[in-house]
Amino acid sequence: MRKSIRRGATLALASVAAISLAACSTNGSSGSGGDSVKSIKVVIAEYSPDNTAKFWKAFAKTYEETTKVKLDLQIISWNDIDQQSSTMVQTNNLPDILNLNTYASYAADGLLYSGDEVLPKDTAEDIIPAFVNSGTYKGKFYGMPDLSSARALFYNKDLFSQAGIAKPPTTWDEFRDDAKKVTALGNGAVGYAQPLGPEEAQGELAMWLFNNGGTFKKDGKWTLDSPENVKTLEFMKGLSVTDGVTQNNPGSTNRTDGAFPLFEQGKAGMIVGFGPLQGALDKDFTGVNYGIAPMPSGNKADPQTYGVTDYLMAFKKKGNQDAVKQFYKLYYSPDQINTWIKAEGFLPVTQSGLKSFESEDKLKVYLDTLPNIHLTPTDDPEWDKVKLTIQQNIGLAVAPDGDPAKFLKDLQAQAEAGK
Amino acid sequence: MARVLTDAPSGTRLAPARAPKPSIGGRASGPAPSSRRGRRRGANEASGWQALLWLSPALLLIAAIVIYPAITLFSTSFSEYSITGIRKGDAGFANYAGFLSSPDLPKVVLNTGIWVVAVVAITILIGLALAQFLSKDFWGRRVVRWAVIVPWAAALVITSQLFRLLFDYYHGTINAVLLALHVIPKPIDFLGNPPLLMASMILVGVYVSLPFTAYLFVAGLSAIPTDVYEAARIDGASPWQIYTTITLPLLRPAMLIAVVLNMIYVFNSFPIIWIMNGSNPGFGNDTLITYMYKIAFKSAQHDVGVAAAAGVFNVIVILIAVIVYVRLTRTRAENPS
Numbered sequence: 073m074r075k076s077i078r079r080g081a082t083l084a085l086a087s088v089a090a091i092s093l094a095a096c097s098t099n100g101s102s103g104s105g106g107d108s109v110k111s112i113k114v115v116i117a118e119y120s121p122d123n124t125a126k127f128w129k130a131f132a133k134t135y136e137e138t139t140k141v142k143l144d145l146q147i148i149s150w151n152d153i154d155q156q157s158s159t160m161v162q163t164n165n166l167p168d169i170l171n172l173n174t175y176a177s178y179a180a181d182g183l184l185y186s187g188d189e190v191l192p193k194d195t196a197e198d199i200i201p202a203f204v205n206s207g208t209y210k211g212k213f214y215g216m217p218d219l220s221s222a223r224a225l226f227y228n229k230d231l232f233s234q235a236g237i238a239k240p241p242t243t244w245d246e247f248r249d250d251a252k253k254v255t256a257l258g259n260g261a262v263g264y265a266q267p268l269g270p271e272e273a274q275g276e277l278a279m280w281l282f283n284n285g286g287t288f289k290k291d292g293k294w295t296l297d298s299p300e301n302v303k304t305l306e307f308m309k310g311l312s313v314t315d316g317v318t319q320n321n322p323g324s325t326n327r328t329d330g331a332f333p334l335f336e337q338g339k340a341g342m343i344v345g346f347g348p349l350q351g352a353l354d355k356d357f358t359g360v361n362y363g364i365a366p367m368p369s370g371n372k373a374d375p376q377t378y379g380v381t382d383y384l385m386a387f388k389k390k391g392n393q394d395a396v397k398q399f400y401k402l403y404y405s406p407d408q409i410n411t412w413i414k415a416e417g418f419l420p421v422t423q424s425g426l427k428s429f430e431s432e433d434k435l436k437v438y439l440d441t442l443p444n445i446h447l448t449p450t451d452d453p454e455w456d457k458v459k460l461t462i463q464q465n466i467g468l469a470v471a472p473d474g475d476p477a478k479f480l481k482d483l484q485a486q487a488e489a490g491k
Numbered sequence: 492m493a494r495v496l497t498d499a500p501s502g503t504r505l506a507p508a509r510a511p512k513p514s515i516g517g518r519a520s521g522p523a524p525s526s527r528r529g530r531r532r533g534a535n536e537a538s539g540w541q542a543l544l545w546l547s548p549a550l551l552l553i554a555a556i557v558i559y560p561a562i563t564l565f566s567t568s569f570s571e572y573s574i575t576g577i578r579k580g581d582a583g584f585a586n587y588a589g590f591l592s593s594p595d596l597p598k599v600v601l602n603t604g605i606w607v608v609a610v611v612a613i614t615i616l617i618g619l620a621l622a623q624f625l626s627k628d629f630w631g632r633r634v635v636r637w638a639v640i641v642p643w644a645a646a647l648v649i650t651s652q653l654f655r656l657l658f659d660y661y662h663g664t665i666n667a668v669l670l671a672l673h674v675i676p677k678p679i680d681f682l683g684n685p686p687l688l689m690a691s692m693i694l695v696g697v698y699v700s701l702p703f704t705a706y707l708f709v710a711g712l713s714a715i716p717t718d719v720y721e722a723a724r725i726d727g728a729s730p731w732q733i734y735t736t737i738t739l740p741l742l743r744p745a746m747l748i749a750v751v752l753n754m755i756y757v758f759n760s761f762p763i764i765w766i767m768n769g770s771n772p773g774f775g776n777d778t779l780i781t782y783m784y785k786i787a788f789k790s791a792q793h794d795v796g797v798a799a800a801a802g803v804f805n806v807i808v809i810l811i812a813v814i815v816y817v818r819l820t821r822t823r824a825e826n827p828s
Contacts, residue, residue: 154788155788158575180573260661269770324680324771329770334661339661453574457791463789464774
């Protein structure tokens with residue numbers, strides 16, 4: 073009895089120790105002290121379940137072998153990464169490298185290394201200038217791009233020929249007529265799959281905006297409620313409300329679980345797509361006979377392309393500068409970055425990448441436009457909030473009782489108030 | 492429950508009405524055993540620090556997972572945060588003011604009220620019926636009892652996702668069946684039309700709350716002694732009379748627990764609303780819990796300070812709701828009209 077009590081006491085003591093230890097260890101790598109860190113924490117967003125973990129695990133191994141610094145890898149789904157990264161900052165449990173679709177707010181809060189501090193010179197020069205621009209906040213390069221994608225109009229050739237349409241539309245009027253013809257086929261056919269739910273609505277808006285001569289921000293001023301933009305959003309609303317050529321309730325349709333499946337099942341005539349959709353169509357939905365065309369234009373100008381890039385930003389922490397520099401050096405080496413981008417079906421962000429991707433016919437549509445791509449104003453911290461408002465509220469603006477002009481006016485007011 | 496046994500045969504209506512006391516007393520009786528332990532400790536000469544050592548794992552755990560987060564939530568709600576999560580300074584009551592003056596709040600509170608009241612009320616009603624059924628002896632009862640547990644055992648996220656697939660406009664099974672049977676000319680937008688969405692979410696809420704509630708009532712029913720029923724039958728009471736004057740009053744302790752726990756669970760339920768409402772814009776279908784999450788990470792506010800204020804507000808709301816309910820049932824139990 074005595075013995076078991078004493079053993080129990082030891083157990084109790086041990087668990088006290090375990091709990092307090094666990095509490096301490098949340099400080100993580102920052103506690104390693106000394107001149108330079110022994111490990112870095114790298115937080116990566118999951119682009120696809122198949123490739124992301126595979127590439128980064130191999131990358132971590134190579135990194136550890138060359139630098140003798142441990143790489144703690146954490147892969148987080150896009151759904152959770154906003155919450156997780158915010159919690160890391162809030163609890164002062166910063167990663168060394170964070171992969172996200174925004175960076176400017178972090179730069180504004182003074183948390184990041186700039187390119188001068190952590191990018192090897194030849195690497196910095198290799199990055200395509202358009203992306204350097206979008207990664208530059210107040211004259212310094214903070215948002216190192218990890219990969220990019222560009223959008224284009226995907227169309228279903230079978231539905232087009234059934235509807236008697238010879239070629240993809242080049243103007244918005246043609247676009248609407250073609251969408252009407254496809255919808256008229258009946259049997260569940262949808263002229264245009266329009267995702268304006270909260271997932272990625274800013275992308276859909278950007279694509280149409282840029283092809284009607286509009287922008288989000290011009291010469292340092294927000295232009296969200298410009299007359300072109302109001303006309304564009306009214307056209308987008310009209311597609312569902314007056315013309316009835318979209319799927320049911322576009323404001324409540326997300327991209328990956330709503331609009332893409334319609335196209336992948338051959339139900340949608342047209343959709344704005346990008347590399348990963350193309351990959352899925354070629355691999356899993358081979359029954360869909362599709363073509364890719366530039367976006368139709370609303371103002372008789374040349375088609376414009378909307379591009380997206382995500383970022384790998386580096387957090388300033390004591391003693392990690394060298395390890396972070398080594399990280400970028402390895403990441404931007406052609407056999408790392410290009411392997412990764414090819415596997416995920418995205419587009420390069422470096423000049424050397426452009427050259428190495430040139431031979432891929434599939435990508436020609438995008439690559440030609442890449443250097444002149446339109447990006448969203450990710451270099452303005454206010455954009456991070458504007459984007460969230462678009463995602464949450466544009467679906468209400470394009471509903472039958474929605475008011476596109478008022479939505480854009482409120483958005484403009486919000487952006488300007490942030491200054 | 493033992494006291495119910497001795498009280499009940501007296502057969503008056505007052506006796507069962509007093510029945511909830513043991514359960515309320517059961518909770519309040521916490522201090523009693525500890526004081527008894529205190530006396531024994533004195534006899535055994537076990538010192539205070541030794542007792543503390545024994546309690547320390549539990550105390551540390553409670554401090555780490557209950558008290559520390561609560562304090563953090565509270566202090567967060569009075570701090571100003573940047574969108575990245577950096578603390579910028581004290582906010583005073585600005586976060587609370589910002590949250591309470593939000594134009595979406597009235598609708599969100601209304602949604603929360605409808606959601607909690609509807610799910611809890613329907614769950615209790617069906618749970619009572621189901622418990623009657625499950626406590627009868629019939630062939631295959633064991634299979635049925637197991638089947639009822641399934642919705643409880645499945646992860647909420649998975650259940651919600653499954654229901655989302657069932658209700659989907661283009662690919663949903665329910666619409667496919669209704670269309671094939673020519674009941675409807677075109678699919679029903681269960682997930683995109685606000686009233687239908689609320690009804691669909693309530694259905695899922697009831698579905699996942701039923702097992703726990705029904706089993707609570709099964710346990711409550713099995714604690715009612717059979718001689719009370721015999722006495723009532725001899726007196727010539729009809730089955731409905733027996734149910735309303737004997738079964739229901741004697742189930743009151745179980746009922747109190749079922750309502751209070753369900754209120755808390757349903758109020759705090761996140762996955763069902765988050766997933767079923769996942770593709771809708773705005774905040775018109777959110778409850779306080781999902782709204783709080785959106786304030787923190789998804790809305791243009793993207794502000795953990797305001798979200799923490801919302802969190803404190805939520806705790807107060809559910810506390811008040813529970814206290815009001817317990818008070819109401821207690822006064823009704825003490826002065827049966």
